[in-house]
Amino acid sequence: MRRMIVANLSRAALGLLLAGLACVRAAAAEPSIHVVDAWARATPPGVENGAVYCKILNNGGADRLVAARSSAAHGAEIHASVSQNGVVEMRRIEALPIGAGASLELAPGGTHVMLVGLGAPLAPGAKVELTLVFAAAGEIAVEVPVVDARAPPAVHEHEHHAQ
């Protein structure tokens, strides 16, 4: 009786393992996470920190953004600007959960990837390499264009050039 249970358990374990491997293979074949519309804010001269914004689309199961790194900066951290009682505070986020089939927007004034210790100012038109690390989907490399986010001069306001 006991032996039968053990045998059944090992069969179940083997089944789970195979199912797990199948999942990994499927994930490798078609990435479940897509990072789109990424941009970095061009930085004023002398500034050592930058910010990257993007949209994260998750076509797969629940996942977590757990780390970031960039060749443009000493470090890259996931941060959120949190406003509470009229005081804004930047909080470092260890892991940013993203639900199954969900999308997440990293936008100015909210969650962003902070580039800490820039090697050089981020110049408009340049591209920044960024790697986002997800717990399940693994590493995703993104090429991030640097955008001058200052408002266009009022006299040219009617022209509305696409950035």
Add this chain to the structure above:
Amino acid sequence: MKRAQAVSVGIAAALAIAVGIGAALWRRAASQPPLEIGGYVLPTPKSLGAFELVDDRNAKITAQDFAGHWSFLYFGYTYCPDVCPLTLVELADVKKRLAERTPAASVSVYLVSVDPPRDSPERLHEYVTYFDPDFHGLTGDVAEITKLANAAGAVFFVPPGQDDKTYLVSHSSSIALLEPSGGLRAVFTAPHEAEQVAADFTKIYARYDGGQR
């Protein structure tokens, strides 16, 4: 006795007149409902008190330097990569809108550093003029900055347990508006949107500029 009576009547008359004037003034003041803006307007301006700071061109700045023009004050720092640039872009936009809408108003914009150990006048100058060539930066001793912040209804602090070089500073997200008397007239609360702030300023300017106070 007659004379005392006459004095009493005189006092009574003076009191009646005073009460009448007071009531009329009160009615006039009360007939003006407070302006509704994205934030709040002070019915009487609040004096900033005394402090001494240095600007981004290394000039000494005291409370008197805010007299004679309208001032937008934002408390932030150059190591702040997200909300500070975002707010300064909006303020540059506000300034452009006001140049068209209230061209007679003299308007200055100040970034007051909440991180004086890292924000030198030179660094602030590079930073603020990136957003608008006319923007000003203010820095100085933490104690002096705190005086101005308190007077303008703003707070800032360094949350504990951070690295000495890469620390972040928490700070008020509001923008203070000083009127030409040098006193605090309004506080705009976040989120800041240039059109809203410009429209709010136009209302405040229409009511409080000139000798209408």
